[in-house]
Amino acid sequence: MKFQLGLVALTALAAGSTALPNGRVRQRRSLSEQASLLTTITPSNQTVAEIVAGWDLENLTVAAVRVPPVNWPLPMMNKDWDGVKLDLNGTVELGIRLIQQAAAANSRVIHFPEVWFPGYPKGIINSDVPNPWFEYHVKDYIENSLVVGSDNWNKLVQAAVDNRIYVGLSFSEKDAAHLYMAQSLIAPDGEILIHRHKLRPSAQERDLWTDGKLDQIYAVSTPIGRIGMLSCGEHTTPEVTFIMQSQTEDIHLGSWP
Numbered sequence: 612m613k614f615q616l617g618l619v620a621l622t623a624l625a626a627g628s629t630a631l632p633n634g635r636v637r638q639r640r641s642l643s644e645q646a647s648l649l650t651t652i653t654p655s656n657q658t659v660a661e662i663v664a665g666w667d668l669e670n671l672t673v674a675a676v677r678v679p680p681v682n683w684p685l686p687m688m689n690k691d692w693d694g695v696k697l698d699l700n701g702t703v704e705l706g707i708r709l710i711q712q713a714a715a716a717n718s719r720v721i722h723f724p725e726v727w728f729p730g731y732p733k734g735i736i737n738s739d740v741p742n743p744w745f746e747y748h749v750k751d752y753i754e755n756s757l758v759v760g761s762d763n764w765n766k767l768v769q770a771a772v773d774n775r776i777y778v779g780l781s782f783s784e785k786d787a788a789h790l791y792m793a794q795s796l797i798a799p800d801g802e803i804l805i806h807r808h809k810l811r812p813s814a815q816e817r818d819l820w821t822d823g824k825l826d827q828i829y830a831v832s833t834p835i836g837r838i839g840m841l842s843c844g845e846h847t848t849p850e851v852t853f854i855m856q857s858q859t860e861d862i863h864l865g866s867w868p
Contacts, residue, residue: 642827643806646795649760652769655800662775662799663834666719671835673862674709674718680730681705687868690734692748699729699755703763707770714774719835722779722864725843726792728763729755729783731868735815745818752819756785757793759806771797777833779840781866784808789821794840794866796831804831805840810851813844828854836861843867 655662679685681701684692706728713721725731732752734744757763771778776799784793792809808823828851830839839860845851846865855863 641806642808643795643803646759646803646806649764650768650801650803651760651765652772652801655772655775657775657800659798659800659802660834663719666835668835671720672716672718674713674716674721676706676709676721676723676727678705678709680727683730684733688733690737690744692732692734692744695748697729697751697755699757699763702727702729703757703766706767710767710770710774710776710778714776718776720777720779720838720862720864723781723866725781725866725868726783727781727866728757732819733868735819737815742815742818749819752783753785753790756783756790758785768797768801768803771799772801775799777835777838779864779866781842783820790819791823792816792820792842794842794864796838796840796864798833804833804838805829807840809842810845811848825854830855830858830860838862838864840864840866 681698682695684695706723710721729752732744732748734748735742737744767778767780778795778797780793780795780797782793782795784791792812794805794807794809795803796805798804807827807829809820810823810825810828811817812820812822828839828841828845830837837858837860839855839858839862841851841855841863843866
């Protein structure tokens with residue numbers, strides 16, 4: 612019986628619902644619905660079906676961003692952030708240019724690395740106690756985290772519409788009280804299909820970002836197939852991958868730094 616209840620709970624949570632003790636399911640507004648309500652854009656004059664009708668789905672191209680955010684210190688394993696000043700505004704403008712380039716090359720989906728907006732704080736994974744990254748950089752990082760519904764957010768959603776492309780965002784999300792490791796899937800008409808938070812940030816990431824929820828692990832049906840998203844260490848967690856695999860994705864967007 613315990614195992615059966617567990618499956619009911621997992622299935623309900625993956626569907627964006629709450630499993631109650633009596634076996635009933637309570638629906639609740641998803642993060643993607645909340646994000647849609649906060650978004651202000653000029654809508655597309657075409658439906659997604661009309662846009663996709665002109666695509667060659669036998670030769671679908673997905674673009675993976677491999678360009679660093681603005682002012683992000685290279686090389687990849689460099690943890691020296693001395694003198695680094697993050698620039699969310701500049702990174703959003705760079706992201707829009709990359710969306711434009713991908714669409715111009717006939718990519719139908721573009722996906723960004725983990726918390727690419729404003730950039731993964733490599734110094735956060737550090738054995739020093741206290742961690743010097745937090746002492747010198749955490750305030751700057753919080754200030755440069757993306758707010759859903761902000762001008763920068765609306766610019767990115769508008770870029771998906773203007774360029775008729777699916778956009779997979781990965782960003783540090785700031786709300787009134789917390790930071791989250793967030794992912795969003797934006798349709799070519801501007802609809803927010805997925806908006807989620809990494810279920811359990813890894814290692815010292817937990818010192819900066821808050822946990823997500825199980826019901827934020829789901830795939831969505833689109834005219835190009837079923838699409839789902841996970842972030843970095845979630846791919847090594849059976850409880851997470853079980854839920855995602857059970858939803859039969861056609862396209863999986865995985866984010867790593």
